[in-house]
Amino acid sequence: MSNREQYKKAFSVLQASGDFTLGDEKMAVLKKKAMLRTFAAAACACLVIVGSSRIAYAANVGGIQRTIQLWMYGDQTDVTIDFDGSGNYSMEYTDADGNTRELGGGGFDVDADGTKRALTEDELIWLLFEEVDVSYNDDGRIMLYFQGQVADITDKFENDICYIFLNGTDLNGTDASLYVTVLKAEDGGFPIDSSPDRYLQYKETEPGIYTVY
Amino acid sequence: MRLPVQDLMNMYKNNVYAVAFSICKNASDAEDVVQDTFLQYYMTHKHFDNEQHIRAWLLRVAINKAKNIQFSFWHRNGMPLDDYIETLSFETPETKELFEEVMKLPEKYRVAVHLFYYEDYSIKEIAKILRTTESNIKVRLSRGRAKLKDALKEGWEDEQ
Numbered sequence: 001m002s003n004r005e006q007y008k009k010a011f012s013v014l015q016a017s018g019d020f021t022l023g024d025e026k027m028a029v030l031k032k033k034a035m036l037r038t039f040a041a042a043a044c045a046c047l048v049i050v051g052s053s054r055i056a057y058a059a060n061v062g063g064i065q066r067t068i069q070l071w072m073y074g075d076q077t078d079v080t081i082d083f084d085g086s087g088n089y090s091m092e093y094t095d096a097d098g099n100t101r102e103l104g105g106g107g108f109d110v111d112a113d114g115t116k117r118a119l120t121e122d123e124l125i126w127l128l129f130e131e132v133d134v135s136y137n138d139d140g141r142i143m144l145y146f147q148g149q150v151a152d153i154t155d156k157f158e159n160d161i162c163y164i165f166l167n168g169t170d171l172n173g174t175d176a177s178l179y180v181t182v183l184k185a186e187d188g189g190f191p192i193d194s195s196p197d198r199y200l201q202y203k204e205t206e207p208g209i210y211t212v213y
Numbered sequence: 214m215r216l217p218v219q220d221l222m223n224m225y226k227n228n229v230y231a232v233a234f235s236i237c238k239n240a241s242d243a244e245d246v247v248q249d250t251f252l253q254y255y256m257t258h259k260h261f262d263n264e265q266h267i268r269a270w271l272l273r274v275a276i277n278k279a280k281n282i283q284f285s286f287w288h289r290n291g292m293p294l295d296d297y298i299e300t301l302s303f304e305t306p307e308t309k310e311l312f313e314e315v316m317k318l319p320e321k322y323r324v325a326v327h328l329f330y331y332e333d334y335s336i337k338e339i340a341k342i343l344r345t346t347e348s349n350i351k352v353r354l355s356r357g358r359a360k361l362k363d364a365l366k367e368g369w370e371d372e373q
Contacts, residue, residue, distance in 0.1 A: 002370065003330060003369060003370050003372065004330050004333075006307065006308060006311055006368075007311065007315075007326075007330035007331055008330070008331060009303075009304055009305075009308045010303065010308040010309070010311045010312040010315070011231050011235075011312065011315075011327070011331050013301040013302055013303055013308075013312070014227065014230055014231040014234050014301070015227055015230070016226045016227055016229070016230035016243075016244060016247050017240075017244065189253055189257065
């Protein structure tokens with residue numbers, strides 16, 4: 001048996017076990033998760049827990065349910081969010097066309113000693129409230145969504161990087177403007193990093209791998 | 214051209230999983246990479262020349278995501294590699310030993326070896342996928358083969 005034949009036999013035992021059903025609804029959930037994951041990664045170690053005076057909430061069985069107004073792709077809407085207490089959430093809202101949408105996600109923070117901990121409800125809401133979304137619209141334009149703002153940033157990329165300053169507020173209504181850096185990645189995605197102080201920079205440390213500094 | 218993502222999953226999910234596993238050495242992380250890779254395809258508006266172009270793109274995205282996940286806080290504490298290997302159904306003890314030895318290779322050799330022997334890519338194609346030079350890939354393959362020969366003795370044929 002040749003090396004190649006033997007190698008193929010050895011590695012053919014690896015079979016993906018996941019049940020990957022990829023309908024549009026499922027993809028929308030996964031997309032939201034992926035974006036929150038990116039945002040949570042950028043925000044880890046510098047999270048600030050804020051009060052939730054503007055959030056109505058009620059305890060439910062096995063977790064916490066809250067109703068909050070969030071900007072969803074440029075539309076402000078009431079969203080009911082269920083938290084499982086382990087850093088995960090699921091939410092339901094009605095989009096601009098009147099369709100009921102379900103999304104979900106979760107996140108972890110890394111404490112100073114390197115241990116992981118699930119984000120609290122307040123931290124997740126904080127992230128969702130300040131989340132920046134970038135995606136293609138139906139016309140193939142690259143659109144940025146942040147709170148009530150929608151911007152066409154298609155022509156703002158230089159060397160595949162777009163810098164944009166966004167005026168915004170936090171949950172307390174105080175200024176929370178962001179310096180946002182959007183990378184047009186070769187794999188088609190849009191990694192986003194932001195800071196209240198300066199534009200973060202991307203450096204390609206090895207082919208296809210970018211480090212933020 | 215574009216192909217339906219579900220069709221691509223049926224065709225390539227095991228290939229994506231295998232290359233991701235060869236980097237992560239962790240089934241849970243490799244499963245995440247599979248999902249994220251096809252999600253990336255779903256989200257991108259990129260157009261491809263042909264099916265082979267899509268396949269190479271999927272593998273490159275999977276490799277990058279697998280490398281990233283190792284350094285992220287999303288890295289899962291999955292089953293130890295040795296325990297996971299015991300759950301796999303190898304045809305012969307020799308193929309199991311080969312699998313174990315490949316997993317011991319340094320990552321950059323392991324990925325090149327995998328793309329060459331499992332995905333049947335040429336040195337030129339591997340260089341393109343990994344965004345490096347052909348001479349670099351030749352070195353990685355040569356060193357990877359030498360380590361496998363050293364470990365497996367008669368279980369691995371000499372090659373140029």
